[in-house]
Amino acid sequence: MEILREHARWVQDDELCFGVLFSRDVGGVHGVEGRLERAFMEVELQGVWRRRVERSDAERVVVVGGMHGDERMGAAVIQELQDATHAIWEASDPVHVDVVLGNPMALEVSSRGTSSGRDLNRMFGPETVAEGESFESLRARELRTLVEGAARLIDLHQTHCDTPPLAVVSDTPAHLQLVARLGLEIAVVGTDRVYGACMIADLINRLGGIGITVETGRAETPEAFTNGRDVVQRFLTLDSSPLESLKPVRVLELAEAVPCPGPGLRFRKALGNTSRLKAGEVWAEWEGGELVAPRDVVVLLPHDDVAPGRACALFATDRGLFHPEASR
Numbered sequence: 001m002e003i004l005r006e007h008a009r010w011v012q013d014d015e016l017c018f019g020v021l022f023s024r025d026v027g028g029v030h031g032v033e034g035r036l037e038r039a040f041m042e043v044e045l046q047g048v049w050r051r052r053v054e055r056s057d058a059e060r061v062v063v064v065g066g067m068h069g070d071e072r073m074g075a076a077v078i079q080e081l082q083d084a085t086h087a088i089w090e091a092s093d094p095v096h097v098d099v100v101l102g103n104p105m106a107l108e109v110s111s112r113g114t115s116s117g118r119d120l121n122r123m124f125g126p127e128t129v130a131e132g133e134s135f136e137s138l139r140a141r142e143l144r145t146l147v148e149g150a151a152r153l154i155d156l157h158q159t160h161c162d163t164p165p166l167a168v169v170s171d172t173p174a175h176l177q178l179v180a181r182l183g184l185e186i187a188v189v190g191t192d193r194v195y196g197a198c199m200i201a202d203l204i205n206r207l208g209g210i211g212i213t214v215e216t217g218r219a220e221t222p223e224a225f226t227n228g229r230d231v232v233q234r235f236l237t238l239d240s241s242p243l244e245s246l247k248p249v250r251v252l253e254l255a256e257a258v259p260c261p262g263p264g265l266r267f268r269k270a271l272g273n274t275s276r277l278k279a280g281e282v283w284a285e286w287e288g289g290e291l292v293a294p295r296d297v298v299v300l301l302p303h304d305d306v307a308p309g310r311a312c313a314l315f316a317t318d319r320g321l322f323h324p325e326a327s328r
């Protein structure tokens with residue numbers, strides 16, 4: 001596709017000023033014939049790009065990556081999507097898309113937040129937790145305004161343990177159906193019990209849209225990048241994706257966080273996301289004794305190098321399979 005960059009101008013929209021770069025699909029070989037549209041726009045807000053379609057009644061969706069600065073594979077997907085000529089846009093649904101680099105400043109220093117203990121993705125709860133003047137507080141307020149009115153939002157994350165790609169979602173059929181349509185085979189529900197409903201995906205849910213958080217893989221691995229790109233591709237082509245071949249989704253319900261009991265914690269076997277423990281199994285030891293699985297559980301976010309009192313693992317219950325509907 002040949003793109004002619006025609007001119008730039010400023011428009012006012014939703015109280016935000018956007019720098020607009022119009023592009024023309026020449027010859028109609030790809031995409032929609034003969035129409036001046038599919039403009040790709042750079043938003044004035046730091047790390048946010050908006051792609052518009054001409055249909056005024058089009059839904060708006062949001063793709064976020066790099067909410068945590070040490071999870072750079074999601075950010076790499078966002079960097080790719082800034083390119084208006086990227087192949088992913090050719091098949092995209094007729095929706096307005098905001099492409100968002102969550103925490104640009106934390107990404108610069110490759111740490112979770114701009115300083116220890118700051119976590120942007122815990123600042124979207126119902127109460128105003130984003131007060132103050134830290135970069136995260138300011139960013140949370142900016143993003144709250146930006147995502148208002150979005151029909152769907154996907155937020156790409158990575159973990160620091162081995163993990164298959166999985167979704168973290170609210171426990172509703174609509175969310176689980178979307179998980180299946182994104183090609184993900186595992187959904188973790190009930191995280192609000194451990195963290196509270198304060199992620200950006202929770203905010204979208206409260207505002208009446210559907211928010212989904214995806215762990216695309218282990219941080220810094222090529223799979224985390226390609227899984228992230230694949231899931232975004234599906235997120236942006238829901239209209240044209242077949243529903244007949246959807247796979248069931250295994251639902252893991254978060255039950256509890258296991259605090260590190262004391263110094264010298266070591267796991268008995270290698271644990272990653274979705275590792276399983278049998279009831280009565282000794283799965284870890286520390287200076288003061290052993291840890292025994294209270295029942296059959298699925299392990300999430302295992303870390304044996306945490307300080308006493310911090311969560312060394314989360315336990316989830318396998319609720320079985322959700323079977324997606326083969327209709328829209």
Ligand SMILES: [Zn+2]
Pocket residue numbers: 067068071157158
């Ligand atoms: Zn994260």
